[in-house]
Amino acid sequence: xxxxxxxxxxxxxxxxxxxxxxxxxxxxxxxxxxxxxxxxxxxxxxxxxxxxxxxxxxxxxxxxxxxxxxxxxxxxxxxxxxxxx
Amino acid sequence: xxxxxxxxxxxxxxxxxxxxxxxxxxxxxxxxxxxxxxxxxxxxxxxxxxxxxxxxxxxxxxxxxxxxxxxxxxxxxxxxxxxxxxxxxxxx
Numbered sequence: 001x002x003x004x005x006x007x008x009x010x011x012x013x014x015x016x017x018x019x020x021x022x023x024x025x026x027x028x029x030x031x032x033x034x035x036x037x038x039x040x041x042x043x044x045x046x047x048x049x050x051x052x053x054x055x056x057x058x059x060x061x062x063x064x065x066x067x068x069x070x071x072x073x074x075x076x077x078x079x080x081x082x083x084x085x
Numbered sequence: 086x087x088x089x090x091x092x093x094x095x096x097x098x099x100x101x102x103x104x105x106x107x108x109x110x111x112x113x114x115x116x117x118x119x120x121x122x123x124x125x126x127x128x129x130x131x132x133x134x135x136x137x138x139x140x141x142x143x144x145x146x147x148x149x150x151x152x153x154x155x156x157x158x159x160x161x162x163x164x165x166x167x168x169x170x171x172x173x174x175x176x177x
Contacts, residue, residue, distance in 0.1 A: 003150045006145050006148070007145065007146055009142075009145055010141070010142045010143065010144070010145025010146040010148075011142065011145075011146055012142070013138045013139070013141055013142030013145065014138070014139055014142030014143055014146065015142075016138055016142075017135045017136070017137075017138030017139035017142060018135070018139060020131065020134070020135045020138070021131070021132060021135035021136075021139070024128065024131045024132075024135075025128065025132070028121065028124045028127070028128050029121060029128070032116060032120040032121055033116065047120065050124060050127075051123075051124060051127060054127045054130060054131055055127065058130065
């Protein structure tokens with residue numbers, strides 16, 4: 001049932017999106033003001049990761065996009081050179 | 086002003102305010118300036134990504150499948166194929 005499959009994917013995306021948003025917002029905007037001894041802090045990794053993980057993902061993502069772009073452009077350049085000869 | 090220009094201007098203004106905060110010209114408490122303020126562009130990027138996910142997911146969930154339109158379309162495709170076949174066009 002393609003309809004159910006689509007709805008399942010949609011529900012998963014929705015859940016991931018809301019979870020990531022709330023978790024990250026609390027991590028960066030709320031946790032710095034919570035004392036170091038409170039048990040809530042145990043739910044969140046150290047602040048260093050709050051910066052490191054998104055930066056890492058962004059770098060990987062941008063590299064992937066540019067890599068794919070250059071790959072496609074090189075291939076089309078090769079094809080044009082082949083056609084010209 | 087096009088929409089792209091509006092968004093670009095908004096982004097530039099936000100970047101300017103953020104820079105002011107980073108170099109210390111805004112009255113921020115020490116904890117905010119050291120720990121929260123530098124992370125704000127990342128918060129914006131992550132929120133944008135999460136918003137995209139939520140938007141796509143929600144629309145996938147509420148998208149109504151229209152069986153009547155599906156049958157009608159299949160019928161029209163069949164009629165078109167018969168029509169073309171009658172005119173000696175090679176369709177599957």
